[in-house]
Amino acid sequence: MTDIAPSSANLSAKLPLLLLIAAPRGFCAGVDRAIVIVERALEKYGAPVYVRHEIVHNRFVVEGLKAKGAVFVEELDEVPDGVPVIFSAHGVPKSVPVDAQQRGLSYFDATCPLVSKVHRQAERQVAAGRHILFIGHRGHPEVIGTFGQVPENTMTLIETVADAEAFTAPDPDNLAFLTQTTLSVDDTAAIVDVLQRRFPTIASPKGEDICYATSNRQNAVKAIASSCDAVLVIGAPNSSNSLRLVEVADREGTPARLIQRADEIDFEWLRGVATLGITAGASAPEVLVREVVAKLSEKFDVEEREVEEVRETVSFKLPRGLEAA
Structure with missing residues (x-):
């Protein structure tokens, strides 16, 4: 009996890979x-x-x-x-x-108008005689900028639930809280719960400080994570909103990794993955998403499916003097 060698077509056959691409994603x-x-x-x-x-x-x-x-x-x-x-x-x-x-x-x-809104709220709360508990990440430029809107010692940074439990208020009835715009919605809610339990009269922001784009992108990841074997988040390691997307997927029980470009894809990590989720942080352009899909297509027989949670229609005006440049 003659052995029949496998054909080159069979050897080079690509494994199927379903891509669930979250929407909204990318630029806000x-x-x-x-x-x-x-x-x-x-x-x-x-x-x-x-x-x-x-x-x-x-x-x-x-x-x-x-x-x-x-x-x-x-x-x-x-x-x-x-x-x-x-x-x-x-x-x-x-x-x-x-x-x-x-x-x-x-x-x-070029400050995002939603960040500027937080700045104005900080000024108003201090003017009203309240001490602000600011929920955010130490050293982030947005936190530094917001602290720089008010006099020293009128704002305290709260990073964790433990910080919220440990804070001692000289005047518990004159407190307010504000938040960085790019936080984890779930983590922030847990911190706010502690603050409101400990200080029932604490003043809340007018509307949600966490911006619509951060919330939408986190919800979009939640919508696909349970159907995926793994999730890739395209974004920068110093991008708060991108890091939160990795955390959201992990919290849903789906392993996730942050990559900046397609050349950072670890194909060994994707071994055994049949359905891969893809999203991009709010500062990552769509061209990088397409670059990642193209790279995956070199190794897999890719099928793309976009999963849209909500359609964003927000736009902001340019500063005076640049509209018609």
Whole structure:
């Protein structure tokens, strides 16, 4: 009996892989606005245009803007005289635009309007004589910017349920809480529950501080996670909202990993995965999603299925002077 060798077609056959692609995903209105502000400023003034801090937390986006003439710095004193400067989407302390004005610098504020809303609420609560408990992550630019809106010692950072349990209030009847816009919805709710139990009169934000885009992307991951063997989140390691998406999937019982680009896909990790969830943080462009799908298609027979939880229609106006650049 003659042995029959397997055909090359059988050896090269790709395993099937169903991709459940979460929607909404990727750019939110605040990120889109911030990037357009940089691009319009470059059109209006020419290169270089300086940007204080990464305009959004995504290396691909930042490198693309660098190639067009944007220069990213961490502090205002790194900006030379006579060139325009842009403040990142995460917001800046009040002292930064004041310093820019004193130096006569032209500047544009790309702070997300939903972050600016939190800034105004902080000012109002302090003006009303309340001490603010701010739920957020230490060192994040949004937290630094929000603390910079009010006088020192009028706000305390709360990062965990343990922090909320341990906080001692000199005046328990004059407290308010606010939150970073890119937190885990579930984790934040647990912290708020503790604060409201311990301090029944604590003032709440007007509306939800966690932004619509953060909530929507977390809900979209929840919608697909139980049907997936694993989830890939496209985003940056310094992106708060992207890291929260990994946590959401993990909490649903589905292993998840954060990648920045397609070349970071660990195909060994995908061994045995038949259904893979894909999403992208609010500062990751759709081109990176398509790059990941294309890379997966090299190894698998891919079927794509988008799972849309809600359709986003939010948009924000550009600063005066850049609308028609």
